[in-house]
Structure formats: C-alpha cells, structure tokens
Amino acid sequence: MPSLARARAALKRVFGYDDFRPGQGEVIATVLAGEDVFAVMPTGSGKSMCYQLPAVVDGGLTVVVSPLIALMRDQVRQLEGLGIAAATLNSANDETEGREAWQRLVRGDLALLFVSPERLVGDGLVARLSEAGVRRLAIDEAHCMSQWGHDFRPEYRQLGRVREALGGPQVVALTATADRATRADVAAGLFARAPRVFVHSFDRPNLNLRFAxxxxxxxxIEDFLRGRRGVSGIVYAASRSRTERLAEALAAEGHRALPYHAGLDQGLRSRHQDVFLQEDGVVMVATVAFGMGINKPDVRFVVHADMPGSVEAYYQEIGRAGRDGLPADTLTLYGLDDMALRRRQIDDKDIDAERRRIEHRRLDAMIDLAEAATCRRQAVLAYFGEERGPCGRCDLCRSEAKLYDATIDAQKVLSAVVRTGERFGARHVADLLRGEATEAIRRHGHDRLKTFGAGAGRSRSAWITTTRQLFAAGALAAASDEHGGFRLTPRGEAILFGRERISLRSPEESAPRPRGARRAEREGSADGLDPATRALFEHLRALRLAIARDEGVAAYMIFPDRTLIDMARLKPRTLTALREAQGVGERKLARYGTVFLQAIAAFPPP
Known part of the structure; x- marks a missing residue:
C-alpha cells in the first residue's frame, strides 16, 4: 500500500479522522518520502499530526523539540490514550517519570520522545539519543530559532549542531507564524540541505475578528462575555495586577474566572491551569505567557484587554481559539496608552538599531490593523503575504466603515497640540477644542488660545478618536515618558501646514459592531445545533466531564466538542455507527463507546 494510503488508514484507525485537514496530506506525504520539511501552517490546522502520524506509520524514533512543557505533557497523555508509545524529558519530570522514559528509550519502545530545547542541548542527552538511533527530528514552534521571530530562544540556535551530532536525521520544522525573514533565518540555521517548504494559508475563517x-x-469585556457563559475562553491583559482585577470583576459577574500570571504561587498557577484544561466553562484571565503550551481545542473566545505588540503575537494569541474548527470569537481593545506603551517598550530595549527598526515596523503594522477601515482578515493575511478579498464577516466588513478627508480636523488637533506646548494628552486637547473651561484649561490659560472652542460641534470622544488615529498614522508622537502628551512629527507638520492631506475613519461612527452581535452575545457562537440536539450535546458534555474527573485528565482528552456534536447529530445506536463520528478511533471506541451509546439511548431522561 502506498505511504499516503497507509497514513490515511492509520488516521482513521488510530485518530478517528476520515481524511486530512487542508494542507496536511502533502506535508505528511513529503515526510513519509524522507525529505526534510519546513511547514508554516496556521494554529488549528493540525501541525502536530505531520510528525505524529508518520511516527505511527513507519516506526523508528521521532524526537520532538518544543519549548512548551505543558503542551508536551498534554500531547504525551493524548498519544498514550490512543495507544501510541510516547514520553517526555523536561525539567518538570519527577524522578520516576524520567527513569521510566530512559528505560523505554533504551528498550526501543518509544515512537515519540518530546524534549525541551534546554534539556536537549544539556550534557549527555544528544549522545544517548544518538546511541538509541533517531529517525526523525521534529522542531515545533520553529520560529523560536530566528532572531527575527517574535519569540526568539537562544537554545533553538543550537539545534543545527544537535542535528549533526545525531547523525543527520530527517528534520521536520513547523510553526504557525513566520514571515519571509524568519523563514530564511530558520532554514539557514537548521537544515543541512534545502528543505521542502510549505506555506499554507494563514486564514482561520472560523474566527470572528473584532476590534474596538x-x-x-x-x-x-463584561458586555462581550455576558452571552458566553458556560464556554471556555481566554482574556489577555498586559500586567499581572490587571489580570487579577479583571478576574475578580468577571467572577463578580457570575463567570468562573481565574487569574494566571508569573507572580502567582506556582502551585496556585498550576491548579488554575489544570481547572481550565480539564473543565468546561472556565475563563482564564492571563498575561500573554499563558496559552503557549495549551492544547485545548474548544476555546470559544479570546479577548485582548490591551493591544498586542505585533501582528504575529496577535495572530498566535487569537489562534488559541477555535482549534477544533468550530466558530470562535475574538475581541481586541486598543487605545492611545497601548500604542505609546508599546513604543516605549521598544525604545527601552537594549537592542541594535536594525532590530529596533524592525520591531517598530511590526508595531506600526499592529496599529494599522487596529485602526483599519477595511477588512480585518484581509489586512492580517496581507501582512503574511497572502492576498484575499474582503471576508464579509469581520467587524469592518459588516459595519462598512468609511474614510473621510480629515485634513481640517487633523489641523485643528495638531494646532491645539502646538499651541499648548506639545506636552498635553488627548483629553486635554479634546476639552480645548470643544471649549470646555475645565480647571486644567483655565489654570494653564488655554481658554485664551485661538483654538479654544474651534471644534465645539463635535463630541469629546470624536476628538480623542481623531487624536488617536493621528498618533497611529505617525503625525503625532509621545512627547516624553515623564509628562506624557504629544508632539508633532515631520508628517504632522506637513499636515498642519497644508503640504499633505490625510484621510481617517470617521470618529462619529460608533465602534464597529457586527450585525447579529447582540444575538451572539446572548447565545454565544452559533454552531448550527437545534435545541434538541444542543440538549443532547450538553448531556454528553456532562458525561465527558464526569469521566475526565474520574480519570484525572482534561475533558477534551476523552472526546473534543466536535466529536460530541457529531454524536448528538448522528445519534448512533451501535458501535459501528458511533465510529462514524469524527475523532472516534479504535482505542477510544473500545474504551468509551458503550457508555456514550448508553447515554445517547437514555436521552432525554424520563
């Protein structure tokens, strides 16, 4: 049987899937042909299958390098549950786990060994792996190898030497986020020969993109979550204190919200992570470090309480939602303070001028995305070099935001900034233009300026929006870290003195709001289930949770939501019929099939 046909048969037998996801088949076929591979595939596209399935099909030892200890441990538990011999070696291993992994490695019993880069480059491990024989070296999160990547890790730079020390095994490198410069850097440092490169579509059509x-x-945030009770989600915040305040506020609103950040006690942080992984309906409020190692497929929303620092970071973080392919929602909040803070963070770094220029360029792209007037999805894909038409589903496509010639309004803002000495913020400028004789306006004598009241016909929020867009467009810059406020840039001077015109999104429009958003906030993401089918799905979720708690594993490791939805729709009565549900392989059919059939047959309860 040809290799890909054998792989497809194993995909159904072991993992319970009828066919490959888009892009998987050609990558897996190339891996099985023995070629080196560098694949850039979006989160949720099934990258891990590209090294897991070949390990099942053709045997030998695959060493998987990942920086994410929690993810490695999850993957090992999932693979063991499917009957695939897997283990991990990392700093979190206790003595028993480490000893057992070594014994299985020496006996040749392992198909996959997951290791952290720090553990792999440590003394002795490479030599012992070389003795055991490594058929394939899989590098997950391969962008970490590049100095141009958004999450550079020095240990990754040593993986080229590790490959040589292991005798030059086949290399499979995978990542979800890598622009051209990052891809070139990874390829030059990791591969001994030119790999087959696959850059698949970055589009995640199941994610609803929304900014405000x-x-x-x-x-x-509370309004956004009000209709999303009972589903799992992540709220990202920029600081530890902010995560705790938001978690408390959401808990007071009736959500099961937990904080997560590096300042929490290690035991408490681990318990919070376990609750989020193992149970349904938990909202994790966290700094951005959370989620890197989370293999939870049924996260139904991701909220950014503060603007991310780059499109790469934004894309990776929203990619933690909807990994099962079902609809998921995203909301990103942004403001002038975010933009100024991100710029200061870059300027304060101890990096060379070229690196600083690149980071500013990436921040500018993120700001452009936040202030865009046309399709969000189109803008994200264009950033990664992919041309698409408008998606018709994001907030901007649905609200049809319009640009207008804002030159005169911009000149009023810029003039107010200059006349007040280039040291005041957006609210002060807005009050000045509206003719509001606040205490601060009077104290500084700004009620006597020519610009006082020059914009009385517009709201304060409209003038703040115009100021924010001018900052985003590079016409204004932060005046100083000490006093805040704005100063004009060369572009701002060109606009003020009539040498350049500027178009902005109308500030009189409310924040873009998709049609049907109110219904979505009441009901959560639509999954197409009628009330009776939804009731059976929730019944099966309750059963799954009870089994997961009894076994001490994450609920999705029993079956993901997508499999339960298939069961609820198909309502199988036999094991053969149950196997038609996506994600029901032989091992899980034997282990859980009867109890789920009984639950389906007994529903609705008497």
Missing part, C-alpha cells in the same frame, strides 16, 4: 477602541474596557 477602549471606552471603559472592563465594561466592554
């Missing part, structure tokens, strides 16, 4: 300017952000 900050306007009482806690209330905005």
């Amino acid at each position: 300017p900050k306007d009482r952000p806690r209330r905005q």
Whole structure:
C-alpha cells in the first residue's frame, strides 16, 4: 500500500479522522518520502499530526523539540490514550517519570520522545539519543530559532549542531507564524540541505475578528462575555495586577474566572491551569505567557484587554481559539496608552538599531490593523503575504466603515497640540477644542488660545478618536515618558501646514459592531445545533466531564466538542455507527463507546 494510503488508514484507525485537514496530506506525504520539511501552517490546522502520524506509520524514533512543557505533557497523555508509545524529558519530570522514559528509550519502545530545547542541548542527552538511533527530528514552534521571530530562544540556535551530532536525521520544522525573514533565518540555521517548504494559508475563517477602541474596557469585556457563559475562553491583559482585577470583576459577574500570571504561587498557577484544561466553562484571565503550551481545542473566545505588540503575537494569541474548527470569537481593545506603551517598550530595549527598526515596523503594522477601515482578515493575511478579498464577516466588513478627508480636523488637533506646548494628552486637547473651561484649561490659560472652542460641534470622544488615529498614522508622537502628551512629527507638520492631506475613519461612527452581535452575545457562537440536539450535546458534555474527573485528565482528552456534536447529530445506536463520528478511533471506541451509546439511548431522561 502506498505511504499516503497507509497514513490515511492509520488516521482513521488510530485518530478517528476520515481524511486530512487542508494542507496536511502533502506535508505528511513529503515526510513519509524522507525529505526534510519546513511547514508554516496556521494554529488549528493540525501541525502536530505531520510528525505524529508518520511516527505511527513507519516506526523508528521521532524526537520532538518544543519549548512548551505543558503542551508536551498534554500531547504525551493524548498519544498514550490512543495507544501510541510516547514520553517526555523536561525539567518538570519527577524522578520516576524520567527513569521510566530512559528505560523505554533504551528498550526501543518509544515512537515519540518530546524534549525541551534546554534539556536537549544539556550534557549527555544528544549522545544517548544518538546511541538509541533517531529517525526523525521534529522542531515545533520553529520560529523560536530566528532572531527575527517574535519569540526568539537562544537554545533553538543550537539545534543545527544537535542535528549533526545525531547523525543527520530527517528534520521536520513547523510553526504557525513566520514571515519571509524568519523563514530564511530558520532554514539557514537548521537544515543541512534545502528543505521542502510549505506555506499554507494563514486564514482561520472560523474566527470572528473584532476590534474596538477602549471606552471603559472592563465594561466592554463584561458586555462581550455576558452571552458566553458556560464556554471556555481566554482574556489577555498586559500586567499581572490587571489580570487579577479583571478576574475578580468577571467572577463578580457570575463567570468562573481565574487569574494566571508569573507572580502567582506556582502551585496556585498550576491548579488554575489544570481547572481550565480539564473543565468546561472556565475563563482564564492571563498575561500573554499563558496559552503557549495549551492544547485545548474548544476555546470559544479570546479577548485582548490591551493591544498586542505585533501582528504575529496577535495572530498566535487569537489562534488559541477555535482549534477544533468550530466558530470562535475574538475581541481586541486598543487605545492611545497601548500604542505609546508599546513604543516605549521598544525604545527601552537594549537592542541594535536594525532590530529596533524592525520591531517598530511590526508595531506600526499592529496599529494599522487596529485602526483599519477595511477588512480585518484581509489586512492580517496581507501582512503574511497572502492576498484575499474582503471576508464579509469581520467587524469592518459588516459595519462598512468609511474614510473621510480629515485634513481640517487633523489641523485643528495638531494646532491645539502646538499651541499648548506639545506636552498635553488627548483629553486635554479634546476639552480645548470643544471649549470646555475645565480647571486644567483655565489654570494653564488655554481658554485664551485661538483654538479654544474651534471644534465645539463635535463630541469629546470624536476628538480623542481623531487624536488617536493621528498618533497611529505617525503625525503625532509621545512627547516624553515623564509628562506624557504629544508632539508633532515631520508628517504632522506637513499636515498642519497644508503640504499633505490625510484621510481617517470617521470618529462619529460608533465602534464597529457586527450585525447579529447582540444575538451572539446572548447565545454565544452559533454552531448550527437545534435545541434538541444542543440538549443532547450538553448531556454528553456532562458525561465527558464526569469521566475526565474520574480519570484525572482534561475533558477534551476523552472526546473534543466536535466529536460530541457529531454524536448528538448522528445519534448512533451501535458501535459501528458511533465510529462514524469524527475523532472516534479504535482505542477510544473500545474504551468509551458503550457508555456514550448508553447515554445517547437514555436521552432525554424520563
């Protein structure tokens, strides 16, 4: 039987899937042909299958390098549950786990060994792996190898030497986020010969993209989550204190919300992570470090309480939602403070001028995405070099935001900034233009300026929005870290003195809001289930949770939501019929099939 046909048969027998996801088949076929591979595939596209399935099909030892200890441990548990021999060696191993992994390695019993890069480059491990014989070296999160990547890790730079020390095994490198410069850097440092490169579509059509300017952000987040009770999600915040305050506020609103950041006690942080992984309906409020090692497929939303620092970071973080392919929602809040903070963070880094220029360019792209007037998805894909038409589903496509010639309004803002000495913020400028004789306006004598009241016909929020967009467009810059406020840039001077015109999104429009958003906030993401089918799905979720708690594993490791939805729709009565549900392989059919059939047959309860 040809290799890909054998792989497809194993995909159904072991993993319970009828066919490959888009892009998987050609990568797996190339791996099985023995070629080196560098694959850039979006989160949720099934990258891990590209090294797991070949290990099942053709045997030998595959060493998987990953920086994410929690993810490695999850993958090992999932693979063992499917009957695939797997183990991990990392700093979190206790003595018993480490000894057992070594014994299985020496006996040749392992198909996959997961190791952290720090553990792999440590003394002795490479030599022992070389003795055991490594058929394939799989590098997950391969962008970490590049100095141009958004998550560079020095240990990854040594993987080229590790490959040589292991005798030059086949290399399979995978990542979800790598622009051209990052891909070139990884390829030059890792591969001895030119690999087959696969760059698949970055599009995640199941993710609903939505941005909003900050306007009482806690209330905005609470409004967003109000209709999403009972589903799992992540809220990202920029600081530890902010995560704790948001978690408390959401808990007070009735959500099961938990904080997660590096400052928490290690035991408490681990318990919070376990609760999020193992149970349904938990909202994790966290700094961005959380989620890197989370292999939870049924995260139904990701919220950014603060603007990410780059499109790469944004894309990777929203990619933690909807990994099962079902609909998921995203909301990103942003404001002037975010933009100024991100710029200061770059300027304060101890990096060379070229690196600083690149990071500023990436931040500019993120700001452009936040302030875009046309399709969000189109803008994200264009950033990664992929041309697409408007998606018709994001907030901007649905709201049809319009640009207008904002030159005169911009000149009023810029003039107000200059006349007040280039040291005041957006609210002060807005009050000045509206003719609001606040205490600060009077104290500084700004009520006597020519620009006082020059914009009385517009709201304060409209002038703040115009100021924010001018900052985003590079017409304004932060005046100083000490006092805040704005100063004009050369572009701002060109606009003020009539040498350049500028178009902005109309500030009189409310924050873009998709049609049907109110219904989505009441009901959560649509999954197409009628009430009776949904009731059976929830019944099966409750059964799954009870089994998971009894076995001490994450609920999705029993069956993911997508499999339970298939069961609820198909309502199988026999084991043969149950196997038609996606994700039901032979091992899980034998282990859980009867109890789920009984639950389906007994529903609805008497």
